[in-house]
Amino acid sequence: MTRQELQEKLELKGRANFEERYLRPAIEHGLIEYTIPDKPNSRLQKYRLTKKGAGYLKKQGKK
Numbered sequence: 001m002t003r004q005e006l007q008e009k010l011e012l013k014g015r016a017n018f019e020e021r022y023l024r025p026a027i028e029h030g031l032i033e034y035t036i037p038d039k040p041n042s043r044l045q046k047y048r049l050t051k052k053g054a055g056y057l058k059k060q061g062k063k
Contacts, residue, residue, distance in 0.1 A: 002046050023047075031056055 001009070003023065012018045026032045031053035035046040049057075 001048075006047065026053070 003015070003019070006023070007013070007015070007018050010018075010022070012022070023032075027034070027047075029052075030050055032047045033050050034040055035048055036042050036044065039045065
């Protein structure tokens with residue numbers, strides 16, 4: 001998913017707030033990862049759930 005798709009899915013509006021409070025921490029904790037790790041600022045960048053992230057969601061009872 002793109003950053004915008006993630007924000008829409010989570011119903012969050014502010015980009016800076018979303019990146020600071022949700023996106024970066026999720027990446028740092030290994031819950032999501034870049035699809036283009038060599039270019040984190042690429043306009044084509046997307047994010048995918050890691051196995052660790054899927055396990056976390058399963059523990060929380062979410063799909």
